[in-house]
Each structure stands twice: as C-alpha cells, then as structure tokens.
Amino acid sequence: MEALYKIMENMDIKYxxxxxxxxxxxxxxxxxxxNRAVAIKIFKISTIKFSTLDIYIQGDRRFEKERRDRSTRVTLWCRKEFTNLQAMREVGISAPIPYGHYQNVLVMQYLGTASRPAPQIKNYNGQMKRMFDLLMDDLRKMYQKAGLVHADLSEYNVLVYRNKPYIIDVGQMVDIGHPSAELFLKRDILNIVNFFRKKGIECKEEQIYRYIKGESIEPGN
Ligand SMILES: Nc1ncnc2c1ncn2[C@@H]1O[C@H](COP(=O)(O)OP(=O)(O)OP(=O)(O)O)[C@@H](O)[C@H]1O
Ligand SMILES: [Mg+2]
Incomplete structure (x- = not known):
C-alpha cells in the first residue's frame, strides 16, 4: 500500500x-x-517463487551482480521488467510504454479501451496472418537489435491492440548471452508455432528460428 501510494503521488495518478x-x-x-490511461502491475511478494526468478537473473550480465535478499528481489524483478520494456521500445517493438516503477509496482501504458483491456491473442479472431508477420518482425528485432529473448512467450503474453500484436510480461526476459538463452528461444518459438498452427497459419520452428537469428529472410511461406 505504501509503495502504491508513493508511486501514485509521484506520478500524478489520479485514480x-x-x-x-x-x-x-x-x-x-x-x-x-x-489524462492518460495506464496499467499498474503489482508484483505479489508472498507468492513469488525466488528459485524461479533466479534462473532468469543468474546468467544475465545486466542483473546478476545485484544483491539478492528477499526484499530487493521483487524490486529487482519489477525494475527488470521496466528495463526490458524500455529496451524493446528503443528498437521499435510493439510493447507497452514503461512510465515508472517503485518497489514492486510498475506503471506502463494501458492497452485497451476505457471499457475493456486489449484481448490476449489467444482470444482474438481476426487477421491472424497479419499478427503472425508483425510478431515475427518484432521477435527478430528483439533478438537482433535488443539482444534479448522473451523466455515466457505464448498466446497469453501477446495482446492485440490497435490491430497489432503487443508483447507483454517481460520480467523474465534475458539477454542473448544467458546460458539458457537458446533453450528459452526455442521454447518461445515452439509455443508460438503451436498456437499459430491451431489458427491455420503454416509455419515451421526451424525456419522461424533462422529468421529470428538473421539466417533467413523469410519467417514462413
Ligand atoms: N499494459 C497492459 N494493458 C492492458 N492489460 C494488461 C497490460 N499488462 C498486462 N495486462 C493484462 O494483465 C494480464 C497479466 O499481466 P502479465 O502477463 O504481465 O502478468 P503475469 O506475470 O503473467 O501475471 P499472472 O501471474 O497473472 O499470469 C495480461 O494477460 C493482460 O490481460
Ligand atoms: Mg502473463
């Protein structure tokens, strides 16, 4: 409550x-x-599993030297999501604009309308091929330009906003030098391929992998 109150006061959040x-x-x-809508994400402190967090922090050159006692860990996780959003925005990826963070509270652009949040791509039934192509572009930029791997990518962490796929939930994102970066990338691709195939988009893991890594100029046919 104190963190929430503080960030609301500092960032001029009206209600x-x-x-x-x-x-x-x-x-x-x-x-x-x-005068703008924002999303406030509050990380739960008591139920977060630190052993899970550490997999994504150790091995990431940007964060592994940080102190790791209980109270700073969630703050670090929140700051990590903020930094990752910034890095994505800098290279032109569609992701919420990060506005600020304090302790376990993150403030970012709200995706959606006044009455409802943008749907997860899982529940979207529109131009799937367009979503696929735009997402492939962003994943390539993420790897090539930002040097990052999402590491928890699925149809739950992509929202469709203004007819574009927005990548969210990036606390666990790691840099490509992380020892498990390749594994995470392959897992992300597998999730995405499984999802788009169900929606009738033909795509192959191997080809997407090469596209993201810059070894191929087309993600699919
Ligand atoms: N910027 C945003 N604008 C609108 N809705 C959002 C935004 N960020 C998150 N959401 C909504 O909140 C949900 C949870 O957010 P997110 O995926 O970042 O958290 P999470 O760590 O996966 O939490 P959980 O443990 O609830 O899965 C998203 O699936 C989405 O529906
Ligand atoms: Mg999520």
Missing part, C-alpha cells in the same frame, strides 16, 4: 479505475495518470 487481471504472480489495474 485507480478497475482491476484487469489477477494471477499467481501479479495483479494488474487500469488507472488514470494525468
């Missing part, structure tokens, strides 16, 4: 509108900051 989602690891609210 919290409604809860958007609540899961094991976080709660997300829509709120109004000055």
């Amino acid at each position: 919290i509108d409604y809860p958007v989602a609540s899961g094991k690891e976080s709660v997300v609210f829509r709120a109004i900051m000055k």
